[in-house]
Amino acid sequence: MGKADFSPIADTTRRAEIVALLRRAILTGQLEPGQKLNELRIAEQMRVSRAPLREAMRELVQEGILTSIPYAGTFVIDVTAKDIDDAYSLNKVLDEFAIERTWPLRDQRFFNELDRRHEAVKQATRNLDTTRQIETALQLHGLIHEWADNSVLLETWQRLTSRLQMYFALHQRARDEPVPAEDAHEIYVQLLKGADMRAAQRHAREHIELDFEELLGYARSLEQRASKGAKADRAGLTQNRPEGG
Amino acid sequence: MGKADFSPIADTTRRAEIVALLRRAILTGQLEPGQKLNELRIAEQMRVSRAPLREAMRELVQEGILTSIPYAGTFVIDVTAKDIDDAYSLNKVLDEFAIERTWPLRDQRFFNELDRRHEAVKQATRNLDTTRQIETALQLHGLIHEWADNSVLLETWQRLTSRLQMYFALHQRARDEPVPAEDAHEIYVQLLKGADMRAAQRHAREHIELDFEELLGYARSLEQRASKGAKADRAGLTQNRPEGG
DNA sequence: GACAAGCAGATTGTCGACAATCTAGCAAGA
DNA sequence: TCTTGCTAGATTGTCGACAATCTGCTTGTC
Incomplete structure (x- = not known):
C-alpha cells in the first residue's frame, strides 16, 4: 500500500481568490478602517464581475472585518x-x-x-x-x-x-x-x-x-484623530481615485 | 428637546430575509444535517433569483451552520x-x-x-x-x-x-x-x-x-445511524423531489 | 462480465444588464 | 437665510442567461 499524503487541491473559484485578496489587503492595512469598498471599481481592478466579488464580501462581513449597510455600501470595520x-x-x-x-x-x-x-x-x-x-x-x-x-x-x-x-x-x-x-x-x-x-x-x-x-x-x-474630522478624510481616501487610466 | 427613541429601521433587502428564513429552517431542523441545498429549487420556492440566495448562503457558511464545496454544493453541517x-x-x-x-x-x-x-x-x-x-x-x-x-x-x-x-x-x-x-x-x-x-x-x-x-x-x-448508510438516506431526502408541481 | 471513454443532464459559478435606492446639488418658497 | 422639494448621478441590489464543472449512464472494447 503506497502512502502518499496529498494535500487538498486548491479552491479554484474566483470567489475564494477574491476573499484571500481582500482579506490580505485589509489585514495588512492597505485598506484602511472605515474605508468604503466600491464594488464596481474593485471588480474592474480584479477583472471579475460583481457577483463573486459580492459573495466574497458577504463572507468577510461574517468574518467580522467588513461591515455592510444596505444600499449604502460595505466598509472596512472601524477600530476603536x-x-x-x-x-x-x-x-x-x-x-x-x-x-x-x-x-x-x-x-x-x-x-x-x-x-x-x-x-x-x-x-x-x-x-x-x-x-x-x-x-x-x-x-x-x-x-x-x-x-x-x-x-x-x-x-x-x-x-x-x-x-x-x-x-x-x-x-x-x-x-x-x-x-x-x-x-x-x-x-x-x-x-x-x-x-x-x-x-x-x-x-x-x-x-x-x-x-x-x-x-x-x-x-x-x-x-x-477620528473625533477631529477624520470622516471627511476617509471619504477622500476612497473617492479621490477616478480611475487613473 | 423632544426625545423619541426610534429603533433602527428594518433591513429591507431580499438577502437579509433569505438569511433569516434559511437560518430558521436549519435551526428548527426543517433542513436536516448533511442535506444539500439546491439553489435553483430554493430560489424558485422563495420567488427570488439565485444571486441574493447565494449571498445569503455565503453568510450562513461563515456563520458555521452551512458548509460549501466548490462545484458540488452547499450543505447543512453535519452534527457529530x-x-x-x-x-x-x-x-x-x-x-x-x-x-x-x-x-x-x-x-x-x-x-x-x-x-x-x-x-x-x-x-x-x-x-x-x-x-x-x-x-x-x-x-x-x-x-x-x-x-x-x-x-x-x-x-x-x-x-x-x-x-x-x-x-x-x-x-x-x-x-x-x-x-x-x-x-x-x-x-x-x-x-x-x-x-x-x-x-x-x-x-x-x-x-x-x-x-x-x-x-x-x-x-x-x-x-x-450515520455509519449504517445514512449517506444514501441523505441524498434521497434531497433529490427525491422532482418539483412536484 | 469488467472496465475505460464519452456523452447527456443537472447543478454550480460567473457575467452583463436592469431596477431600486441613496446622495449631493440646485431651485423655489416662506 | 433657512427650509423644502426636486433632479441627476452614482452605487447597490436583483435578475435572467451563459459558461464551467460534476455525476451517472451508456457504449464500445477486451
Missing part, C-alpha cells in the same frame, strides 16, 4: 479602543482554555512545530519584515488553538486572529519603525515545553497584557 | 458528538467569562430583563411549544453575554448559539415529546440576582453539563 480591549480580554480566556486542552496532547510533533514557528518569527524579525513578523507571531500563538482538538475553539480563534492581525498591522504602520522584540517569545515557547501548565497560562496572560497596552495607546490616539 | 462536545466545553468557558464581566454591571434593568426572559421560557414550556422553548431558553442564557459589554464575546456566543439551537432542535425532534423541565432555570436566575459570583459560575457550568449529557447521547445515536 474598546474593540481592541474586547478582543484581547476574550483572547486571554481562550488562551487559557487552549493551553489547558493542549497540555495533555503535547508530543514530539507539537514541540517540533512549536520550534518551527518560533524560528519563522525570529527570521521575519531579522529580516525586518514587519508584516510577516505579525503573521508568524500569530501563527506561533495559534498553535495551542490548533492543537487543542476543539474545532469550535479553533474557528473562534481564527476569527479573533483576523482582527488582531489588523490591529497589529495598523499599529505597526502608524509608527512605521520595525519592532525589535527579538526573542519576546522565548519564554513562552520554553514554558509550553515545560511541566508547569499554570505557569504557561499565567505567562500567556501577562505576555498578552503587554502588547495590549501598546495597542490600546495606539487605538486611543486613533480615536482622538 | 465531538462537535457538540467542543461547542459545550467552549460555551462553559465563555459563560464563566460573561458572568464575571456582567457581575459588576447588574442593575435593575438587568434584573427586569432577566425576569422577562425567564417568564418567556416558562410560558413556552406551559404551551408545550418546544421550538419556542429552545429559543427562549437560549435567549435567557444569552443575557449575560449581551450584558457583559464585550462585542467580541457577544458575536462569538451568537455563533455558538446557532449551533446549540440546532443541536437542541434535533434532539427534541428525535424524541418528539415535549421536555418538562418546568423551572430548570429558577436556580440560575436566583443565583444571577444574588451576591455570590462564584456560585453563579459554578451553577452555570454544572447546569450546562446536565443538558450536555443528554445531547451527547443523542449525537452518539446519530453517528451510529
Whole structure:
C-alpha cells in the first residue's frame, strides 16, 4: 500500500481568490478602517464581475472585518479602543482554555512545530519584515488553538486572529519603525515545553497584557484623530481615485 | 428637546430575509444535517433569483451552520458528538467569562430583563411549544453575554448559539415529546440576582453539563445511524423531489 | 462480465444588464 | 437665510442567461 499524503487541491473559484485578496489587503492595512469598498471599481481592478466579488464580501462581513449597510455600501470595520480591549480580554480566556486542552496532547510533533514557528518569527524579525513578523507571531500563538482538538475553539480563534492581525498591522504602520522584540517569545515557547501548565497560562496572560497596552495607546490616539474630522478624510481616501487610466 | 427613541429601521433587502428564513429552517431542523441545498429549487420556492440566495448562503457558511464545496454544493453541517462536545466545553468557558464581566454591571434593568426572559421560557414550556422553548431558553442564557459589554464575546456566543439551537432542535425532534423541565432555570436566575459570583459560575457550568449529557447521547445515536448508510438516506431526502408541481 | 471513454443532464459559478435606492446639488418658497 | 422639494448621478441590489464543472449512464472494447 503506497502512502502518499496529498494535500487538498486548491479552491479554484474566483470567489475564494477574491476573499484571500481582500482579506490580505485589509489585514495588512492597505485598506484602511472605515474605508468604503466600491464594488464596481474593485471588480474592474480584479477583472471579475460583481457577483463573486459580492459573495466574497458577504463572507468577510461574517468574518467580522467588513461591515455592510444596505444600499449604502460595505466598509472596512472601524477600530476603536474598546474593540481592541474586547478582543484581547476574550483572547486571554481562550488562551487559557487552549493551553489547558493542549497540555495533555503535547508530543514530539507539537514541540517540533512549536520550534518551527518560533524560528519563522525570529527570521521575519531579522529580516525586518514587519508584516510577516505579525503573521508568524500569530501563527506561533495559534498553535495551542490548533492543537487543542476543539474545532469550535479553533474557528473562534481564527476569527479573533483576523482582527488582531489588523490591529497589529495598523499599529505597526502608524509608527512605521520595525519592532525589535527579538526573542519576546522565548519564554513562552520554553514554558509550553515545560511541566508547569499554570505557569504557561499565567505567562500567556501577562505576555498578552503587554502588547495590549501598546495597542490600546495606539487605538486611543486613533480615536482622538477620528473625533477631529477624520470622516471627511476617509471619504477622500476612497473617492479621490477616478480611475487613473 | 423632544426625545423619541426610534429603533433602527428594518433591513429591507431580499438577502437579509433569505438569511433569516434559511437560518430558521436549519435551526428548527426543517433542513436536516448533511442535506444539500439546491439553489435553483430554493430560489424558485422563495420567488427570488439565485444571486441574493447565494449571498445569503455565503453568510450562513461563515456563520458555521452551512458548509460549501466548490462545484458540488452547499450543505447543512453535519452534527457529530465531538462537535457538540467542543461547542459545550467552549460555551462553559465563555459563560464563566460573561458572568464575571456582567457581575459588576447588574442593575435593575438587568434584573427586569432577566425576569422577562425567564417568564418567556416558562410560558413556552406551559404551551408545550418546544421550538419556542429552545429559543427562549437560549435567549435567557444569552443575557449575560449581551450584558457583559464585550462585542467580541457577544458575536462569538451568537455563533455558538446557532449551533446549540440546532443541536437542541434535533434532539427534541428525535424524541418528539415535549421536555418538562418546568423551572430548570429558577436556580440560575436566583443565583444571577444574588451576591455570590462564584456560585453563579459554578451553577452555570454544572447546569450546562446536565443538558450536555443528554445531547451527547443523542449525537452518539446519530453517528451510529450515520455509519449504517445514512449517506444514501441523505441524498434521497434531497433529490427525491422532482418539483412536484 | 469488467472496465475505460464519452456523452447527456443537472447543478454550480460567473457575467452583463436592469431596477431600486441613496446622495449631493440646485431651485423655489416662506 | 433657512427650509423644502426636486433632479441627476452614482452605487447597490436583483435578475435572467451563459459558461464551467460534476455525476451517472451508456457504449464500445477486451
